[in-house]
Amino acid sequence: MNEQEESNKKQKTSNESTEFLNFDYEFPLDAANVIPPENSSIPEDLFTFVTDINDIAPEPPLEIVTRINSQRQQQQRQRQQQQNKPIVPPNQGVYTIIVGGKPFRLSWESLKSDGPSNFFIEYFKKKKTRVMQIDRDPDIFELIVRHLRGYYIRSTDDIQNQSLLYDATYFGLNRLKKLLQEYSYLNVGGRVFRLPWTLFQKDGTHNFFTGPLMHSLLSPHTEEGNSPPIYIDRDPDIFADIVNHLRGYTIHIRDEMHRKNLLKDAQYYVLRQLSDKLLTAQQTVAGFGEGSNAEVLLLLQDVRIVNMLPPKVTNLSIPNMLISQDWSLTQIQYKRVKDGTPHTLLVQVSDLCMQIHKSAATVKLMYEMNHADIKKMNSMANMAKATRGVNMEIYIDKYCAITIDDNQVKSIEYCMENDLIDTNWEACTKCDLEDCQMSRLILQRAICGVHLVDNMITLCALRLEAISSRFRLNLKREFLSG
Incomplete structure (x- = not known):
């Protein structure tokens, strides 16, 4: 290798080292470019961006953190409710209800017509099905189906009405229950x-x-x-x-x-x-001309003790059968249920044994009652606070209408004086008077005023019908027909 080539090679190596140290990479990188040379060094300010996290992203305030957590929890609850929320079917969806083996098909609109909640609505909302089986009477349910479809239904008798009421309660059909309970x-x-x-x-x-x-x-x-x-x-x-x-x-x-x-x-x-x-057998007006007072006539056993009112005066005494004082002041008043207005009380008694007691001084009438009548009279005495109880002597009003043996007479004394009645006199053993004699009459019926005299409940006859003897009684007997 000549010197020129060696110089070019060294220059190339120096340039490559400088490019590596200046991170002048070209992308994409490969493994040869990423691995640094053995004699290379990393600059001191390479990781100056890696500092304390608090210097880069400071912690947010507590209020913001609380609000964010609350929002996240609310969103989580909403997602959970949406997952559990029943699916509301469309109004015209058809549902099959099998009652006692008989199928009935109704729309969702019909099922919720007696709502807003009932047995069917709650069932189909929770169950992912459109079929229900119920062990009830299909004939009764057929009427319920007509009701759910908007038609008026009416029971035929007491048994069917009661059965409808049972099932309306069972299915929670409140509108049907209200309809059935009107009658x-x-x-x-x-x-x-x-x-x-x-x-x-x-x-x-x-x-x-x-x-x-x-x-x-x-x-x-x-x-x-x-x-x-x-x-x-x-x-x-x-x-x-x-x-x-x-x-x-x-x-x-x-x-x-x-x-x-x-x-x-x-x-x-x-x-x-x-x-x-x-x-009230009848109501009359007491008095003749001046003033008046409403009266009520009752059978003795029909008198209601709680309706009795005390008289105006309680200390009146009557010496004999004829009345000379103000007899109306002692009369018991009676309050009627409807209007509460006081009425003069009259009672009707019947089938009594009446005794006539006569002496040189006086004439008086005594009566005998059965156990039920005596009990009623004692109750009346207690209510009127008659401390001496019941007076068994009956007084005769001076205007009393008397009928004896079907004949109208003026008075008992007049009958005795003129022998107009059949009387069998006998010595009296009940009175203290030595010259008292007694005879009997059968009192068929009598209308009497009720008075408080000498602290005793006392009857005063206004009208009476009597029979004077057994012979007269036998005359009134009737033969059987045929």
Whole structure:
């Protein structure tokens, strides 16, 4: 090799070293270009950019870090909710519900018509299926399907209505429940009545229908299962009359037996206003000309003790049968249920044994009552605070209408003086007077005022019908036909 070639070779090597030290690389690099020569050195300021991280990126404030973490957590919760959120089907999607083996196909719009939530909506939202199987009555569910499709449905009897109410509760169909609870289906003596619940409130808010019966029918599910339809073992014809009365019609009372049966069922159903009307055989105006006072006439056993009011005066005493003082001041008042207005109380008694006691000084009438009537009279005495109990002497008003043996008479004394009645006198063993004699009458019925006299409950007859002897009694007996 000549000197010129060797000089060129050294110059080339020097240039390559200088290029390496000046990092004048061409891209792409290869392994030969990346590996430095053995005698090369790295400049001191090569890594001056590698410094403390705090000098390059200072730590952000705590408020910013907290806000960023809160945003990240919220975004994470939203993503999780979106993953768990049920898929709401389209309104016209068809779903199959198999009830008791019978398939029913309904749209999503029909299923949610009785909503916003019910058994079907919650099921299909959670389950990724369009088929459901339920072990219920398909005939009852067919009516429910009509309801969900927007049609009006009506039960045919009390059993079907109760079954519909069961399933409406089971499926959570609140609109159907409200519809079914507007009417009651009552089986009274084998006859089914469909009546609105509001009808029974016309006789007050507390009665047989608006109390335990309503609760039992409208809450059919019990611990033992579903309660059966209500059967009321009463006369359906009498109940029909009561329903007509509640509807505003006047009841035609055919006879006394019909009135008693109506009263008995009205009391059974706790219809107080109707009972009060039936207890009132008649209302009259007391007094003649000046002033007046409403009266109420009740059978003795029909008097409600809680409706009695004390008299105006309690210390009046009456010496004999004829009344000379202000008799009205001692009369018991009676408060009617409907309006609460005080009425003068009159009672009707019947089938009593009445004794006539006469002496040189006085004439008086005594009566004997059965156990039930005496018990009622004692209760009335307690209510009126009659400390001496019941007066067994009956007084006769001076205007009393008296009928004896079907004949109208002026007074008992007049009959005795003119021998107008058949009397068998005998010595009295009950009175202290030695000259007292006693005879008996059969008091068929009498209308009496109820008074408080000498701290005793006392009856004053306003009208009475009596029979004077057994002979007269036998004359009134009737033969059998045929």
